[in-house]
Amino acid sequence: TPPRLFTSICCTFFCVSLSGQIQQYPAEMYIRSGNQADIGCSHSIDSYNRILWYRQESGALQLLGYMYAGSPNSEGAVTIAGGSSKGENCTLTTETLHSPGSAVYFCAASFHSAAGPSRRCDKRKPTLVTKIRHQNASIWMYIPK
Numbered sequence: 001t002p003p004r005l006f007t008s009i010c011c012t013f014f015c016v017s018l019s020g021q022i023q024q025y026p027a028e029m030y031i032r033s034g035n036q037a038d039i040g041c042s043h044s045i046d047s048y049n050r051i052l053w054y055r056q057e058s059g060a061l062q063l064l065g066y067m068y069a070g071s072p073n074s075e076g077a078v079t080i081a082g083g084s085s086k087g088e089n090c091t092l093t094t095e096t097l098h099s100p101g102s103a104v105y106f107c108a109a110s111f112h113s114a115a116g117p118s119r120r121c122d123k124r125k126p127t128l129v130t131k132i133r134h135q136n137a138s139i140w141m142y143i144p145k
Contacts, residue, residue: 021045024107037094041107044086050112051090053080057103064092064105068112084109 022043031037041051052066065074067090072080077095084090092105 022107022109031097033098034096036096037105039092039094039105039107040082041090041092041109042088043109045109046086048109048111049085050110051084052108052110053078053090053092053105054108055103055105057101 022045023041025040029037029039041053043051050066050068053064055062055064062076064076064078065072065080067073067080067082067084070083074080079093080090081093082088082090090107092107094105
């Protein structure tokens with residue numbers, strides 16, 4: 001729907017990083033074939049009530065879904081659970097991983113207004129996958145059985 005698309009574009013291009021107030025865990029993980037990955041996110045921003053989840057793979061950025069007011073909305077084969085208000089934990093569970101490769105997952109926090117689409121969000125600094133390691137980024141790497 002157009003409002004969701006606008007929010008995605010807004011959050012991708014107009015975010016201000018408040019990385020100290022948004023925590024994502026674990027920083028990295030290695031997943032064996034046939035397993036899922038659980039990645040957590042929380043924030044300490046008073047008025048923010050939505051957590052968005054993104055995946056970056058092969059340079060492409062994809063909105064996976066979001067949690068708002070205890071209601072998850074996922075765009076793909078992921079599960080989102082938990083809460084999205086200050087101090088609550090939101091967990092992204094990936095689909096079962098079968099193919100080789102790696103990806104970057106990161107969360108963003110935003111304020112949702114009933115008056116219209118959110119025009120500002122604060123996100124974790126994304127991490128490049130190619131042999132660069134940054135703190136507080138969640139990546140998965142496939143390990144064959």
